[in-house]
Amino acid sequence: MKIAIDAMGGDHAPQEIIAGVKQALVKEKDLEIILVGSEEAFAEYLSVLPERLTTVISHSVMAMDESVENLRKKKDSSIFMATQLVAEKKADAIISCGSTGAQMGAALLLLGRVKGVKRPAIVIPYPTLKGPKVFLDGGANVEADERNLLDFAIMGNAYARFLTNKKRPEVALLSNGSEAHKGTAVVREAHQLMAAAKGLHFIGNLEGRDIMTGDYDVLVTDGFTGNLALKLTEGVASGLFHLIKEEITATAMRKIGAVLVKPGLKNIAQRFDYSNYGGAPLLGVNGVSLVCHGSSKATAVENAVYNAASFVKQNFIEQLTNDIAAYHQEQKQNLTGGKENE
Amino acid sequence: MSDVYQKVLEIFRTKLDYGDDLEIEPGSTFAELDIDSLDLLEVVMAIELEYGIEIPDDVLQEMQTVENAVAYVEKKVNEGK
Numbered sequence: 265m266k267i268a269i270d271a272m273g274g275d276h277a278p279q280e281i282i283a284g285v286k287q288a289l290v291k292e293k294d295l296e297i298i299l300v301g302s303e304e305a306f307a308e309y310l311s312v313l314p315e316r317l318t319t320v321i322s323h324s325v326m327a328m329d330e331s332v333e334n335l336r337k338k339k340d341s342s343i344f345m346a347t348q349l350v351a352e353k354k355a356d357a358i359i360s361c362g363s364t365g366a367q368m369g370a371a372l373l374l375l376g377r378v379k380g381v382k383r384p385a386i387v388i389p390y391p392t393l394k395g396p397k398v399f400l401d402g403g404a405n406v407e408a409d410e411r412n413l414l415d416f417a418i419m420g421n422a423y424a425r426f427l428t429n430k431k432r433p434e435v436a437l438l439s440n441g442s443e444a445h446k447g448t449a450v451v452r453e454a455h456q457l458m459a460a461a462k463g464l465h466f467i468g469n470l471e472g473r474d475i476m477t478g479d480y481d482v483l484v485t486d487g488f489t490g491n492l493a494l495k496l497t498e499g500v501a502s503g504l505f506h507l508i509k510e511e512i513t514a515t516a517m518r519k520i521g522a523v524l525v526k527p528g529l530k531n532i533a534q535r536f537d538y539s540n541y542g543g544a545p546l547l548g549v550n551g552v553s554l555v556c557h558g559s560s561k562a563t564a565v566e567n568a569v570y571n572a573a574s575f576v577k578q579n580f581i582e583q584l585t586n587d588i589a590a591y592h593q594e595q596k597q598n599l600t601g602g603k604e605n606e
Numbered sequence: 607m608s609d610v611y612q613k614v615l616e617i618f619r620t621k622l623d624y625g626d627d628l629e630i631e632p633g634s635t636f637a638e639l640d641i642d643s644l645d646l647l648e649v650v651m652a653i654e655l656e657y658g659i660e661i662p663d664d665v666l667q668e669m670q671t672v673e674n675a676v677a678y679v680e681k682k683v684n685e686g687k
Contacts, residue, residue: 333647336654369644373651383644 265294267572268355271301272325272342273362275559278305281361284565289314291566295573298355300346320345326366328558335369343367347374350551357552357572359543361560367553368404368546375551378581380588383408384548385416385487386555387423388494391536392478398424398433399475399483402544403491410453413437413484415588417458417466419547420482422587426580432465433481438489439469454484463591501536505529542567545575547584552576610680614653618672621648632673639672653679 269285271278278301285297296316299306303321310319322342326335335344343366349355351374360367368384377384386404389396398420405412417435424433437455439447444455446469458466470480475493485493508529512522534540542564543554552575556568575581611632618630622645630639636646650661653675659682661669669675 331643333643335647336651369647372644372648 265573265576266296266298266349266355267569267576268298268300268320268346268349268358269565269569270342270346270358270360270362270367271299271305272322273360273367273558274556275361276561277361278302279309280561281565282309283562284560285317285569286314287562287566288569289316292570292573295569297569298346298349300342300349302342320349322346326363328363330363330366332363332365332369335366335373341366344370344374347371347553350553351375356576357554359554359556359565359568359572361556361558361565364403364555367555368549371546371549371551371553375549375553378548378550378585378588380592381415381419381548383412383415384546385412385419386544387420387547388490388544390475390483390494390497392476394478397478397483398427398481399485399490399494400547401485401487401490402494403487404546405487407488408450408486410450410457413450413454413486414457414461415548417454417464417482417484418461418588418591419584420484421464422584423545423547423580424481425587426578426583428481430481434467434479435464435482435484436467436470436474436480438472438475438483438485438493440471442469442471444468450486458484461591462594463587498536505533540567542569542571545571545580550581550585552581608676608680610683611676613656614676614679615672617652617656618649618675621645621652630672632676633671635671636669649675657683 269281271281274281282299285299289295289297298318298320300320300322306319322345323340324338326338326341326343338344343360343362346358346360347370350358364386371384383405385401387398387400388402390399400416400420401408421433421435424430435458437451437458439451445452455469458464467480470483475483512518512525543556546553546555552572554568554572556564615630619628622628622639622641650666654660657679661678665678
């Protein structure tokens, strides 16, 4: 199996990307990796090529704040060229820690969409009290209409089935109230569509305070709200840890107790550490494209490599495509009153 | 209906239709078709690839309808003949 990796994307590129790739190659002997990056980067950080690692030279980088339209003029960028390797079947998956917009643009342009999906979404493993749950959209689409939200629900459902082996994962919609009439017009419409979709086990609306409970398998929202929720969680968790540290070390007596609670606090921090989850797939594009956190370091990159390999090995894209096709078939049958199958 | 028109329309259909049997008329505006920047990027790059041309940014900014896109491609194709 070959995995293409954008060596230039991310706050710690290329050194941490290269370090992560090297770690993955040591542990996973069946893997081949193609690193796409600049000649200068490889000269500085990759003087000796490990076995099963090849490089492809790119000549530009899509910056984090760059408009996705610039992809037209940056076909020699690392993200474009790495995605192209998948489109040309020279690699089985692509991983990037760079601009999410550019990665989505390149995936749409070169890999295309899964039939029936208008907008891909980023799915995030959200750390809840009952373990990580499927949360989407993590920020691919700032705006989403009710059809997009339904697509997210169907894709999230397929992803949860892939991760948990549950036949009918519980799917919920994020809103400002649990009643069906709560939310914006789009959320209310999406609620109706999800409730009517036979392939979904829709459990209704959940509120912001329910996100952490984990009483669901899939939670759906638009990319704007999703990204806010994720960043808010990161911020609150970090702030809370700061306050706890401040309080438990405030006096000599408390410091003795701090020693005792430290391992427990470390475990909690681990559960919130995104680097353990190793990237999030861009759901809805016709190929495995893993989005990593912009500040990913070597461990996060290494875990993303294992994650990508698992998606390829288990034919996840095929499963997703089948789920979407089944939904559209159901819709057609509803419209024709089941005559299609007669 | 010219070959260019047919082909460009096909590109719009392929890139924008996701199961709704989207109706695209020559006069359809991008706003009517609910085309956002990513959709436009997909369509434009597919057209550029098909005809080996580059649509400049200023032309793209002025482009508002399917007809506008067809007219520009026809012009470039004729220039190349």
